[in-house]
Amino acid sequence: MELAFIPSPSRGVLHLGPIPLRGYAFCIIIGVFVAVWLGNKRWLARGGRAGTVADIAVWAVPFGLVGGRLYHVITDYELYFSEGRDWVDSFKIWEGGLGIWGAIALGAVGAWIGCRRRGIPLPAWADALAPGIAVAQAIGRWGNWFNQELYGKATDLPWALKITSSTDGRVPGTYHPTFLYESLWCLGVAALVIWADRRFTLGHGRAFALYVASYCVGRFWIEYMRIDDAHHLLGLRLNNWTALVVFLLAVVYMVVSAKKRPGRETVVEPGVVDGETEESDEADGSDKAKDSDEADGPSDTESKTDAEADADAKDDVAKDDTVRDDVKDEAGSAKKS
Numbered sequence: 001m002e003l004a005f006i007p008s009p010s011r012g013v014l015h016l017g018p019i020p021l022r023g024y025a026f027c028i029i030i031g032v033f034v035a036v037w038l039g040n041k042r043w044l045a046r047g048g049r050a051g052t053v054a055d056i057a058v059w060a061v062p063f064g065l066v067g068g069r070l071y072h073v074i075t076d077y078e079l080y081f082s083e084g085r086d087w088v089d090s091f092k093i094w095e096g097g098l099g100i101w102g103a104i105a106l107g108a109v110g111a112w113i114g115c116r117r118r119g120i121p122l123p124a125w126a127d128a129l130a131p132g133i134a135v136a137q138a139i140g141r142w143g144n145w146f147n148q149e150l151y152g153k154a155t156d157l158p159w160a161l162k163i164t165s166s167t168d169g170r171v172p173g174t175y176h177p178t179f180l181y182e183s184l185w186c187l188g189v190a191a192l193v194i195w196a197d198r199r200f201t202l203g204h205g206r207a208f209a210l211y212v213a214s215y216c217v218g219r220f221w222i223e224y225m226r227i228d229d230a231h232h233l234l235g236l237r238l239n240n241w242t243a244l245v246v247f248l249l250a251v252v253y254m255v256v257s258a259k260k261r262p263g264r265e266t267v268v269e270p271g272v273v274d275g276e277t278e279e280s281d282e283a284d285g286s287d288k289a290k291d292s293d294e295a296d297g298p299s300d301t302e303s304k305t306d307a308e309a310d311a312d313a314k315d316d317v318a319k320d321d322t323v324r325d326d327v328k329d330e331a332g333s334a335k336k337s
Helices: 023-045 052-075 087-091 100-118 122-140 142-146 178-200 206-225 238-260 278-296 300-336
Strands: 013-016 019-022 161-163 173-175
Touching: 019 023, 023 052, 023 122, 023 142, 052 100, 052 122, 100 122, 100 206, 100 238, 122 142, 122 178, 122 206, 142 178, 178 206, 206 238
Parallel strands: none
Antiparallel strands: 013 019, 161 173
C-alpha cells in the first residue's frame, strides 16, 4: 500500500509560445551559475581577482557539456545507433544524458586553456571551484526527475519515486529515487570539501581531488542501486568500475601532492595584491603618491629653488675658503718681509 511517495512531473517541458522551456536544461543552467558564484567567492578569498572564475568557466563549461555528452553517447551507443534508433537524437542534450566523468575530463581541458591564457595555475582554480561543482551536480540531478529517469529498484518506502511514464521501456510504479540520493550526497561532498579546506588548508589541487574521491564513494553505491540499462564488466556496471578507478587516482594524487608540495599556493593570480585588481592598485598608488607629495614635500618648482639655494650656499662656502687662504698667504708674506 502506497502511503507516501515523491510524485513525478507530468511533463518535463513547458512551452512559452514557440519556445520550449525544459526542466533538465534549467537545472543544468542554474547549477552552472551557482558553481561560478560559489567558486568566485572562494577565489576572492584565496587572493584572486573578481570575474576570473567566470572568464575561465566560459572555456570549461562548453568543453564539459561536450565531454559529458560524448561519454554518455559512447557508453550508451545502442540508444542512438542501434536498429530503429535515430542517430540525430545523440545531439539532443536537452532530453537528458550527460556523463559526469566525461564532463569533468573535457571540462578540465577547457579550464586548462582558460587558465593558461590568464597565467593562472589550474590546480588552484580547481580547488576554488570544487565545492561549486558538487552543488551544481546536486542541482543538475533534479533534471533527471523532470525526465523520469535514473531511478533505482522498486520500493514502497515513503520517499519512493512514482514513475508514471511507460516510454523507453519504463514500467510505472514506485522506485528508489537514486537521483535524490545522489543530489543529497553531492551537497554533503560540497560541505566536506569546504570544511576540510578550512581545517587543513588544502592546496595544489587537493581540495578538488577530495571532491572527486568523495563523490566516487557515493556514486559507487548509488550506481549499484540503479536498474536502467548499462554495460557490465565482471558483474559490475561500467560506471562502478569508472568510479573505483577514479577514486584510486584521486587518493594517490592527494598523497603524492601532499608530500611534494605541502601547504597552499601563496599567489593564485599574478598581479593581484590582497584581492585588488591591478587597475585599483595603480589608482591607489597614484593617489598615495599625490598625497605624499602634498604632505611631505614641495612641488617640482619648489624643489628646483631649494636645489639652486643649496648650490648658492656651496658657492658661498667656497668663496669663504678662498678668502681665508688669501689672508693666510698675505700673513705669511708679511712675516718673511
